[in-house]
Amino acid sequence: MSLEQQKTNLTHLERLEAESIYIMREVVAQCKNSVMLYSVGKDSSVMLHLALKAFYPARPPFPLLHVDTGWKFKKMIAFRDRRVQELGLELHVHTNPDGIAQKIGPFTHGSSVHTDIMKTQALKQALDKYKFDAAFGGARRDEEKSRAKERIFSFRNAAHRWDPKNQRPELWNNYNARVSKGESMRVFPLSNWTELDIWQYIYKEDIQIPDLYFAAKRPVVERDGMLIMVDDERMPLEEGEVVREEMVRFRTLGCYPLTGAVLSNAVTLPDIIQEMLLTTTSERQGRAIDRDSNASMEDKKQEGYF
Amino acid sequence: MAYQDKLIANDILAYLCKHENKSLLRFITCGSVDDGKSTLIGRLLYDSKLLYEDQMAEIERDSKKSGTQGDNIDLALLVDGLAAEREQGITIDVAYRYFSTKKRKFIVADTPGHEQYTRNMATGASTADLAIILIDACKGVLEQTKRHSYIASLLGLKHIVVAINKMDLVDFSQDKFGEIVDTFSAFSKDMGFANIQYIPMSALNGENITAKSEEIPWYDGPSLLAHLETIDISSTNTREPFRFPVQWVNRPDANFRGYCGTIASGHIKPGTEIIAMPSGKRSIVKEIVTMDGPLEIAVQHQSVTLTLEDEIDISRGDIICGIDGPAEQSDQFQAHILWMSEKKLYPGRTYLLKTTNAVVPVSITALKHKVNINDFSKAAAKALCHNEIGLCNLSLGRPIAFDPYDNNKTTGSFILIDRQSNETIGMGVLQFSLRRASNIVWQDLEIGKTERAIQKHQNPAVLWFTGLSGSGKSTIANLLEQKLHDMGRHTYILDGDNLRHGLNKDLGFTNADRVENIRRVAETAKLMSDAGLIVLVSFISPFRAERNMARRLMDDGEFIEIYVNTPLEVAEKRDVKGLYARARSGEIKNFTGIDSEYQAPQTPEIEVNTTTLPAINAAKKITEYLNANGFLETHI
Missing domain, CATH: 2.40.30.10 (Translation factors)
Structure with missing residues (x-):
């Protein structure tokens, strides 16, 4: 077989990789001041890996931004700092100073207030501070229904609001990233990836992800039907709650008080993929913030959340 | 979610290897409102066991709350994600779904049926390998069926599934099915589809979706899923030009x-x-x-x-x-355009054209015809409205490399962008170069603009007076010309009324004609400034887009926009030519300020308010501006 015949058809993962690289290069070519939202999770890890590929041998020509709510798992922060140092990348960390002053937290203020002030408002503050005209996010369309209708280049007005009825049509791979002063684009290079694609790519490319994705003995408390890990001393125990050690892992990573663990023995990537494929619930099920109401993700996005 | 393969539990590594090598099929579903598109996709996901328990629980809950199927599960709720859609029971935006079976991985674009969202159907079609066109068996082929088929054809889709849905409501009638097949095949015969598969089905009841239906024994073709899993879409090969x-x-x-x-x-x-x-x-x-x-x-x-x-x-x-068979290059094209904006497309206006990697100013030099999607006939048109398709001649600011769309979708396609709002307002497919670029070469004359200007001891300028009828544009322009003439300057006045007696006498007052009117005036002013003159243009020129077009035509700094700001009441009271009275009585249509819009300049170089500033002082103010900005300096 000749070289051409061997290499005519790309696998779907190769297609996805090429598409994401194309999208990232398009942002750098069209926008003046872009940034990559780095949330330390598996999707961010894949996105960062793709960015390294897209601009090789140069470094990605944009900084990373982490919106730190102050309630992330300790191991996430350690992982973040180690990766950034290893790769020699620029990282901006932003925490909402108003939220710190008002001591906002998920235990005291509930998940929706906490998410609004420490994530949504904090993100807007950071974008305004650095005047970014494009921000990469790791969201995928298969995560949730209103995300299924999200553009790859999602237009936000000067107040960072998302108007689902006023988005630009995306024809072929011809993306229009032109914005006026103050307006910006949120760009989702992983739009067409599924959860399985992400895991399979992590496995194939040997991409580093935080240990929290792998099962280990961890101290957890059962609350509202979710297993919450006791990550630090700020977690108040309610009456009748007992901290117990369980073999658990996390399907998504966020603020530890809002992220449910699953009982698991998956300690390798194939274990995780197998478990994911055999499970009967979707990954967002472990996120407290999505369960408030049906349209809750759509509402949050209109307010400026990713 | 993935197909439940036994290998997952038994040999995960073998499963991963198999899954990695699956091919990908991207398809769209389209058709009219209520043909059952969302239900069809919901059914595909449901019957392929591709839903998680929490998703199912949510759908069951929502079906009771806002479903349209009584106590049964409303599968359309699976895909109608946005809150507005759930309330209105329609699909507004393109929704993308991902699923895989034993044989393939799929990306589905669920596209809207309502006419005002036709642009979203085109969006879904532009990246698809195959289109499923749904037809309600009770209703047969509708206008929207033809529109969507035409768009699929325009975008070069080769594989079509005609899903004749709601067969249960026509008692699975083979005659009814045959009728629709005949109608569809008749109108689509010249659309260039390589493969059309007609499938009778009921998405609601799952007939012929994932398995062959027992209710339709007379149909001997595959079920929808079987067809999607096996159709050969590989059209590309390495022998295509690089x-x-x-x-x-x-x-x-x-x-x-x-x-x-x-x-x-x-x-x-x-x-x-x-x-x-x-x-x-x-x-x-x-x-x-x-x-x-x-x-x-x-x-x-x-x-x-x-x-x-x-x-x-x-x-x-x-x-x-x-090097064998490189892309062509040109700055003049013929192209089909699908217009996507509420603001109409007028020939003469300029937009930005974006190819896959270049952004170039473009003007639509001619609208040859628009396409009537009911019978695909061609009709003369002066403008393209929202969702209309037309064949246009384009003139670009500089040459680009391209291929005809039939040869290459990536290098033969473009989008149009509004210069002010940056919105994507149109899409187009390039047909061929008009090849005028190489024929008409601007004569590079020995005597240039600078030489002519030096001879006249002045710097050329275009003073563009805009304002309502009766605002005082011509009065001020005449006074100014008198002043400049006294100073020994070489000038010329282009006046709206005078030009309409000659050069522009074939034009009326529709928006399209107004655009063309201004274009000719602007081009004339450009030639005159090239001759070294100070040109005074006195035109209502109500639209910002045309004034900006004129500005871009001139050299930098040469265009001076003068806003003669007179409130409508004042201009109407003056009514020097008696036009306002006639417009108010309905005798004159499309009169600026009365039943046609005037878009005031946002940042004019000079603004004169004639209610507070007498015309002679306004002329003086403009002379001062010209002096201060070096236009009246004598060349040494």
Whole structure:
């Protein structure tokens, strides 16, 4: 077989990789001041890996931004700092100073207030501070229904609001990233990836992800039907709650008080993929913030959340 | 979610290996409102056991709350994601769904049926390999069926499934099915579809969706899923000509210069000679650079970085091609345009045209016809409205490299962007170059604009007076010309009324004619400024877009917009020519300020308010501006 015949058809993962690289290069070519939202999770890890590929041998020509709510798992922060140092990348960390002053937290203020002030408002503050005209996010369309209708280049007005009825049509791979002063684009290079694609790519490319994705003995408390890990001393125990050690892992990573663990023995990537494929619930099920109401993700996005 | 393969539990590594090598099929579902598109996709996901328990629980809950199927599960709720859609029970935006079966991986674009969202159907179709066109068996072929078929054809889709749905409501009638097949095949015969599969089905009841229906024994074709899993869509091969639109130039340091892009067609190997279009520069590929090491070959769809043997100047917008059969280059085209904006397209207006990697100013020089999608006939038109398709001639600000869309979707397609709002307002497919670019070469005369201006001891300018009828434009322009003439300057007045007696006497007062009127005036003013004159243009010119078009036509700093600001009441009270009275009585239509819009300038160079400033003082104010900005300086 000749070289051409061997290499005519790309696998779907190769297609996805090429598409994401194309999208990232398009942002750098069209926008003046872009940034990559780095949330330390598996999707961010894949996105960062793709960015390294897209601009090789140069470094990605944009900084990373982490919106730190102050309630992330300790191991996430350690992982973040180690990766950034290893790769020699620029990282901006932003925490909402108003939220710190008002001591906002998920235990005291509930998940929706906490998410609004420490994530949504904090993100807007950071974008305004650095005047970014494009921000990469790791969201995928298969995560949730209103995300299924999200553009790859999602237009936000000067107040960072998302108007689902006023988005630009995306024809072929011809993306229009032109914005006026103050307006910006949120760009989702992983739009067409599924959860399985992400895991399979992590496995194939040997991409580093935080240990929290792998099962280990961890101290957890059962609350509202979710297993919450006791990550630090700020977690108040309610009456009748007992901290117990369980073999658990996390399907998504966020603020530890809002992220449910699953009982698991998956300690390798194939274990995780197998478990994911055999499970009967979707990954967002472990996120407290999505369960408030049906349209809750759509509402949050209109307010400026990713 | 993935198909429940036994291998997952027994041999996960074997499963992963198998899954990785599955091919991908992207398809769209389209058709009229209520034909059951969302239900069909919901049914595909449901019957393929691709739903998680929490998703099912949510759907069951929502079905009771806002479903349309009584106590049964409303599968459409699975895909109608936005709150507004749930309330109105329609699909507003394109929703993308992902699923895989034993044989394939699928990306589905669920596209809206309502006419005002036709642009979203085009969006879904532009990236699809196959289109499922739904037809309600009770209603038969509708206008929207034809519109969507036409768009699918225009966008070069070759594989079509005609899903004749709600067969349960016509008692699974073979005659009814045959009737629809005949109608569809008759009107689609010239649409260039390579393959049309007609499937009778009921999405609601799951007939012929994932398995063959027992209710329709007379149908001997495959179920929908079986057809989607097996249809051969491979159309590309490595023998296609090499096209590599340069997306970004990677220059981390002085030693490395790489051209980044995604291969649009063909393949490339190190050592191959290439030519960059439109510049025509040649070199040889030195290396195909990737983070995983240099490649021996790269093929269509791959995103790579090329380095070349020679230091030649290539940038974003160029297309690197193989030397046998490179892309064409031109600045004059014929193209089909699908208009996507509420603001109409008028010939003469300028927009931005964006190809896969270049952005160029464009003006629509002629609207040859629009297409009536009911019978696909061609009709003369002066404008294109929202969702209309027309055949246009385009003139670009500079040449681009391209291929006809039939040969290459990536290098033969473009979008149109509004200069002010930056919105995407149209899409187009290039047909061919009009080849005027090489025929009409601007005569490079020995005596140029500068020489002519020096001879006249002045700097040419275009003073563009805009304002309502009766605002005082002509009065001020005449006074100003008198002043300039006294100062020994060479001037000329282009007046709206006078030009309409001659050069523009074929034009009326519709929006399309007003646009053309201004275009001719602007071109005339440009020639006169080229002759070294100070040109005074006195035209209502109500639309901002046309005034901006005129501004862009002139050299930098040469265009001076003068807003003669007179409130409508004042102008109407003056009514020097008695026009307002006639407009108010309905005798004159499309009169600016009465039943046609006037868009005031946002940042004019000069603004004169005639209610507070007498005309002679206004003329003086403009003279001062010209003095202060060096227009009246004598060349040494």
